[in-house]
Amino acid sequence: MNKKIKIVLIDDHKLFREGVKRILEFEPDLEVVAEGEDGSCAPALVKKHKPDVVLMDINMQTINGVEATGTLVRSFPETRVIILSIHDDESYVSHALQTGAQGYLLKEMDADALIEAIKVVSDGGSYLHPRVTYNLVKEYRRLVRESGASLAKTGIEYEKPIHILTKRECEVLQLLAEGKSNRATAKALYISEKTVKNHVSNILQKMNATDRTQAVVEAIKRGWVEVI
Numbered sequence: 215m216n217k218k219i220k221i222v223l224i225d226d227h228k229l230f231r232e233g234v235k236r237i238l239e240f241e242p243d244l245e246v247v248a249e250g251e252d253g254s255c256a257p258a259l260v261k262k263h264k265p266d267v268v269l270m271d272i273n274m275q276t277i278n279g280v281e282a283t284g285t286l287v288r289s290f291p292e293t294r295v296i297i298l299s300i301h302d303d304e305s306y307v308s309h310a311l312q313t314g315a316q317g318y319l320l321k322e323m324d325a326d327a328l329i330e331a332i333k334v335v336s337d338g339g340s341y342l343h344p345r346v347t348y349n350l351v352k353e354y355r356r357l358v359r360e361s362g363a364s365l366a367k368t369g370i371e372y373e374k375p376i377h378i379l380t381k382r383e384c385e386v387l388q389l390l391a392e393g394k395s396n397r398a399t400a401k402a403l404y405i406s407e408k409t410v411k412n413h414v415s416n417i418l419q420k421m422n423a424t425d426r427t428q429a430v431v432e433a434i435k436r437g438w439v440e441v442i
Contacts, residue, residue, distance in 0.1 A: 218242075219336045222259050223249040224282070225271035225298065230321070234269065237325045244332060253282030260290050266336045272299040272310065280313050287314030294335045304349050307342070317341040326407070327395060340425045347427050348393025378420050384438070386413040391430045391439040 221238065223246050225231050231249055238244045247263045250256065253270070254277045260268065268286065272279040283295045296317030297310045307318050317335045319328065320343045331341040342350070379387065382403070389399045396414070400407045414426065423429035433439045 218245045219267060219332060220245055220247045220263065220265040221332065222247060222256070222263060222265040222268045224251070224253065224256055224259070224268065224274075224279070225249075226251045226274045227271075230271075234328070237328060238332075241329055244329070253277030253279055253285075256282040256286055257289060260286055260293050265293060267332050268293055268295045269332075270295050270297055270315075272297050272301065272306065280310050280315075283310065283315050284313045296331055296335055296341070302343070302345050302349055307346050307350060318346055319343050320345065324395070324397065326397070330396075330411075334425065338424075340427065342425075342427050344390070344393045344395045344398075344426075347390070347430060350427065350431075379417060383413050383417050383420075386410060387417055387429065387433055388439045390414070390417075390426055391433060 221244060223231055223234055225234075228251070231251075235246050235249070238246055247265055248259045250259050252274045256268065256270070256277075259265075270279040270283060274282075277285075279297055279299075283297065286293055286295060294316045295314065296319060297315045298319055298321055299306060299310075300321050301307075302320055310318055317331050317340060319331055319341070323331075323343060327343070334341045385403060386399060389402060394402065396407045396410045400410045403410070417423075418425070418429055421429050421432060423432060430439070
């Protein structure tokens, strides 16, 4: 029997916590071992329960999620934090990641995204909500344009990665860059979500990327996808 992923859930909205717990209870390999309503209780809960993943609300009254994440990363570096937020602004995301969070999810996420994020982060990867990824990519492109950088200057030529990825994998990668979720990608390509997940796994392996964001950013650098 596989070891369960232990989760501490910290959010100041009880109804939201109950909803998340209800979703996770249906997953046999996930277990919410403790919950709290403010970032100030995070260190004590982590010390006592030694979770694999902490789901942390970004907006709380006494100590917000970003501050609490910084404290946890310094005191319990083995614990991995996923920020839960209503903000998709690049500044919020960057601040959270710079503080040490390994994931950033918007609260509008579906159950599949939440479960996938927990498993990916628990396994050592990072996970960003698709729309967050798209916004970060747009910001990256803006900075490149403002800096005057170009592919001509770097010597990189635009080309589709057909020497590495299959045609279908190229299509999936493009949709990832556009911020599409697995469900939206499946709908766009008329395939199942399970097939999309398999394609994403293959893309990450072939590109030697640890997560979707890294794959998308690398694909943009190489000219493999277009993000407007």
